Amino acid sequence: MNTKLLTQNDIDQAAAILKNGGLVGIPTETVYGLGANGLDPEAVGRIFAAKGRPQDNPLILHVPSADWLERWCVDVPETAYVLAERFWPGPLTVILKRGPAVPDVVTAGLDTVGMRCPDHPVTRAIIRAAGVPVAAPSGNTSGRPSPTTAAHMLEDMDGKIDAIVDGGPCAVGVESAIIDLTVDPPRLLRPGGVTLEQLREALGDVAVDAAVVRPMGAGERPRAPGMKYRHYAPRAPVTVVTGEPEKSAAYIAAHAQAGDGVICFDEFAGRFPGKTVERLGPSHDKGEQARRVFDALRAFDSTSVPAIWAQCPDPAGIGLAVANRLNKAAGFHIVEA
Numbered sequence: 001m002n003t004k005l006l007t008q009n010d011i012d013q014a015a016a017i018l019k020n021g022g023l024v025g026i027p028t029e030t031v032y033g034l035g036a037n038g039l040d041p042e043a044v045g046r047i048f049a050a051k052g053r054p055q056d057n058p059l060i061l062h063v064p065s066a067d068w069l070e071r072w073c074v075d076v077p078e079t080a081y082v083l084a085e086r087f088w089p090g091p092l093t094v095i096l097k098r099g100p101a102v103p104d105v106v107t108a109g110l111d112t113v114g115m116r117c118p119d120h121p122v123t124r125a126i127i128r129a130a131g132v133p134v135a136a137p138s139g140n141t142s143g144r145p146s147p148t149t150a151a152h153m154l155e156d157m158d159g160k161i162d163a164i165v166d167g168g169p170c171a172v173g174v175e176s177a178i179i180d181l182t183v184d185p186p187r188l189l190r191p192g193g194v195t196l197e198q199l200r201e202a203l204g205d206v207a208v209d210a211a212v213v214r215p216m217g218a219g220e221r222p223r224a225p226g227m228k229y230r231h232y233a234p235r236a237p238v239t240v241v242t243g244e245p246e247k248s249a250a251y252i253a254a255h256a257q258a259g260d261g262v263i264c265f266d267e268f269a270g271r272f273p274g275k276t277v278e279r280l281g282p283s284h285d286k287g288e289q290a291r292r293v294f295d296a297l298r299a300f301d302s303t304s305v306p307a308i309w310a311q312c313p314d315p316a317g318i319g320l321a322v323a324n325r326l327n328k329a330a331g332f333h334i335v336e337a
């Protein structure tokens with residue numbers, strides 16, 4: 001298959017591919033998604049094949065506005081509209097009770113479905129033109145870092161999908177926050193661009209699923225099935241170093257071997273001679289760290305570094321999402337400096 005590169009002007013062409021059961025890479029504010037008609041089980045099946053994604057990992061449905069929720073979900077709670085009003089379009093997925101029109105293959109048989117309204121005008125226009133909710137996981141091969149540019153998505157999906165719409169680099173850089181609204185209190189399943197602090201301000205009590213902050217033990221099941229996989233993993237083993245930036249930099253300088261890879265805050269980039277260095281952004285700018293984290297992990301795949309060391313921000317704000325992605329890349333191999 002020849003994967004076409006489309007531009008922001010090719011909305012009708014992208015929508016036509018979706019309506020015909022094809023696969024299209026779509027830009028969102030978080031990461032690029034691999035979209036298919038969410039009502040067409042065969043098209044959705046092709047997503048799993050193109051990514052090499054386990055069948056037990058459900059997909060989220062993308063809609064252009066909150067008034068589509070009633071079509072695909074049942075018993076939509078008031079909290080969904082409270083969040084949609086504040087944060088949509090934006091980097092937040094809500095888990096709701098699934099309506100009868102949603103195919104089994106989308107939800108991996110669960111009785112709930114993830115719903116998200118992405119903050120990218122081109123993708124919302126494509127969904128509107130297609131007239132169907134678009135099922136879309138992140139556009140990477142399963143197990144690789146999520147793509148934040150069309151070029152990164154092409155690296156993984158060239159020849160496997162019909163087209164990729166280039167909508168520019170992603171503004172947030174990590175995937176959406178996922179909150180389960182079918183339980184009381186609502187539960188954060190994956191931290192993302194809408195922060196835990198913002199969700200608590202909007203809803204009051206919000207629980208945090210254990211899978212956000214630690215690895216799942218044998219026999220334990222995270223509520224978001226995808227959180228059990230060692231995602232975002234570059235080929236070399238990763239060690240995350242937490243603590244004050246000065247201390248974590250000193251720890252890495254003392255422990256990394258010649259030839260190792262280092263992901264560090266910008267101001268420490270000169271501290272690691274003889275190492276391959278990727279910058280995560282300034283230590284005070286977590287937004288930039290979120291935009292950079294997947295690119296930094298992905299960059300090491302084209303190198304032969306035997307090990308990677310990463311500085312990690314504190315968990316306040318979007319730091320929780322950055323730390324979670326680094327920790328998952330490291331298989332939660334974390335040391336405190």
Ligand code: TXA
Nearest residue numbers: 030033058112113114137138175176223224225226227
């Ligand atoms: O920002 C995003 O959310 C991106 C862009 C493309 O929208 N999408 C994305 O999809 O990250 P994906 O499939 O890579 O991650 C979705 C996560 C997975 O961990 C999956 O297990 C979980 O959401 N999930 C999906 N449906 C669920 C459900 N009904 N209950 C619990 N978790 C669910």
Ligand code: MG
Nearest residue numbers: 137138139146
């Ligand atoms: Mg993903």
